[in-house]
Structures are given as structure tokens and as C-alpha cells.
Amino acid sequence: xxxxxxxxxxxxxxxxxxxxxxxxxxxxxxxxxxxxxxxxxxxxxxxxxxxxxxxxxxxxxxxxxxxxxxxxxxxxxxxxxxxxxxx
Numbered sequence: 001x002x003x004x005x006x007x008x009x010x011x012x013x014x015x016x017x018x019x020x021x022x023x024x025x026x027x028x029x030x031x032x033x034x035x036x037x038x039x040x041x042x043x044x045x046x047x048x049x050x051x052x053x054x055x056x057x058x059x060x061x062x063x064x065x066x067x068x069x070x071x072x073x074x075x076x077x078x079x080x081x082x083x084x085x086x087x
Contacts, residue, residue: 001080008073015066022058026051 029051036044 001076001083005073005076005080008069008076012066012069012073015062015069019059019062019066022055022062025055025058028054 029048032044032047032051035047
């Protein structure tokens with residue numbers, strides 16, 4: 001169980017890093033400029049609309065994974081603390 005807690009702590013660090021990187025996805029909004037010149041206004045509007053959807057979806061997915069990971073770590077730590085008491 002301790003190995004699992006260690007694995008979850010490492011995963012939490014990775015998820016925290018991913019969560020901090022999500023706003024970088026807004027850079028895709030800058031692609032609307034070349035998209036406008038290559039494929040026209042309609043494609044640029046789609047790119048503008050898709051960028052916030054991409055960022056919000058990424059925030060949601062990474063946020064849910066972080067919350068689940070924290071919850072699982074707390075449950076495992078609680079179980080580890082109770083084990084010596086039961087023995």
C-alpha cells in the first residue's frame with residue numbers, strides 16, 4: 001500500500017504540472033490568423049470557437065483526475081494509519 005501512495009504522489013505532481021500547462025493551450029487561438037489567410041473567415045471563426053472549448057475541456061479532465069487522485073491518496077493514508085491499530 002505504501003508503494004501505491006508513493007505512485008499516487010508522483011502522479012499528483014505530474015497532474016499538477018499538466019494543470020499549470022493547460023492555459024498554454026490558448027496559444028491555439030493565435031492560429032486563427034494563419035487559418036484566416038489560408039482557409040477564410042469561416043475556418044477562423046471555428047478556430048476561435050474551438051480554442052476555449054479545448055482549454056475548458058482540458059481543465060475539466062485534468063481537474064477531475066487531480067481530485068480523484070487526492071481522494072484515493074487520502075483513503076490509502078487513512079487505511080495505512082488504521083492498520084497498526086487493528087493488529
